[in-house]
Structure formats: C-alpha cells, structure tokens
Amino acid sequence: MIAAGFSADLINGSQQASWEGEVDEANWAKKYVLCGAKHQSPIDIQKKKVVYNNKMSLFELEGYDGPLHGDFAITNNGHSVQIQLPSSMKIKKGLPHVYTAVQMHLHWGGLDLETSGSEHTIDGLRYMAELHIVHYNSELYSSFDEAVDKPEGLAVLAFLYEVYGNIKNLLKAGQVTTVKTLDPLAMLPENLDNFYRYQGSLTTPPCTENVLWTVFDTKVILSQNQIKLLENTLLDWHNKTLRNDYRHAQPLNDRVVQSSFQVKMPKGDVCQHEISTKLTLIETELLDVKKRVATDPLKGKSGK
Incomplete structure (x- = not known):
C-alpha cells in the first residue's frame, strides 16, 4: 500500500476532486476552504521579481544514488502516476530540517491544443511535464500522515522533467505495478545548485499551506514519444484518458520567491x-x- 500523497483521494478518502468533472479546479474552494487561501501553489515564477539569497544552502541528498533495489510500487491514483520511495532517501542539508522522501509523482498536459503540463511556470512558460518528489519533516514528525497538515510539515522538490519510461505497464485508475530497481538521482538534472524557493501549498485538495517548495532551474529534455505513451495508456476513474493533470498558477500575493543563484535575462531573451x-x-x-x-x-x- 503506497503512502499517502498530494491527492484528495489519498488524504481525505475522496475520489471526487479533480481538474475536470464533479469538483473541478475552479470549484475546489467551495468544498476545500484552503484552496482559496492566499499562499497557494503552483505559481508563475517571474524572473524579474525573484530575490537572490546568497545565504541559501545547497542540497545534500542521502540515499538518492542508485540503483536502489526492492519492490517500488507505481500507482495510477486516478489523476497522476505515483512512485513509492524508500525512507532511506532524505534531504540532509539545504532545508531548515531533515526531510524524508515518501513518493514522487508526475504532472502533464496532453490536450490537443496544449501539450505542455508542468504546474509551475517560469515567466508564463509552461513546460512539458513536472516531477514532484514529496518529503515530510522527519525531525519534527514521526510520519507523513502526522506531518501532512502540520506547520513546516512538507517539502517538495520540483523538476521540469521528462516522463519516467516504465509507465507503460499501468492502465486504469487504482491499478498498481512495481519495479525492482530505481535510480532517483539519474532521473534528475546534473545541476542541482540553481533553484527557486517559496512557501506554498499542496497543489490538490485540501490545499494545506505547509509546503516548502524548491523548483529547480535546470530542465531535463522531454521525450514527446514518452508523453504520448503516457497519455494514451493511462485511464482515470471514469475510464477516460488521464490528461490535463495540473493546477493553474495561483496568485503570489505577499510572498517572495528567492533564488540560490543570480537570475539573469540573456540578451535577446x-x-x-x-x-x-x-x-x-x-x-x-x-x-x-x-x-x-x-x-x-x-x-x-x-x-x-
């Protein structure tokens, strides 16, 4: 049984919250009050407004080096693809506390007129897909379930990323398969030094505002074939092709996005x-x- 993730069906026992349908994104706040709060995620990262913080520590990741061996469950939870991660994967340095990995999941688009599907955008540009690696604060809390709605409870590493290639074994919502080996570090960009950081929320209901977000600037080149394979082989709870799996950008309001590097606008950009x-x-x-x-x-x- 995979650990609970960002989805409403896993946190609240509901399968109704979605990007389209009975409780679509525009109506989330009517059922989940926090979804209409002022510190929501994702956001549009506007380079000209980013504040450089030269005291921001670089990451020290533990247990990310693969290949890792075991039975790693891959689940289609009805709106995303979720991969279980071992508790040996941790963020040891770079954040205010030690955080332990729980799962990672993908967001993508797939509509005929908009194939891009990342949740975070940069200067209004939406990338093809986005990978989230979800962690809980294991210094303050004993488990993800305890941390999920607590202050400083969660941290997410977000990568603008290519689709994981072992996805073709999944089909309908609720179906689970496993992989025997996993190499998380190989799935990330080489440069982990350049990133943006801000305080935000879960990107699906209940939209709890206790997530420390790190969005990495270095992008990984996407495979169009993998995106198409993902779109055409996964079905949601209603046996419809799983598509448009991202929440649109939320207002920044009084928050400040910081960066670990000096953001430059190249000439002609x-x-x-x-x-x-x-x-x-x-x-x-x-x-x-x-x-x-x-x-x-x-x-x-x-x-x-």
Missing part, C-alpha cells in the same frame, strides 16, 4: 509579459490599418 505586450501592440496596429482600409481603400493601398 524577452519574458512572456513583454511578448504579450508586443503582440497586443501589433494587433492594435493591424486593427487600425484594417479600419483605415475599410473606410478609405485607396488611402489604405497607397499608405498615405
């Missing part, structure tokens, strides 16, 4: 807001031209 502004200006200009041509075709053609 334009943030999403600037792109949108430029497109709006272009569209306005085109509409003006269209109006001029419509009212005076000859003037429009001559450009006078």
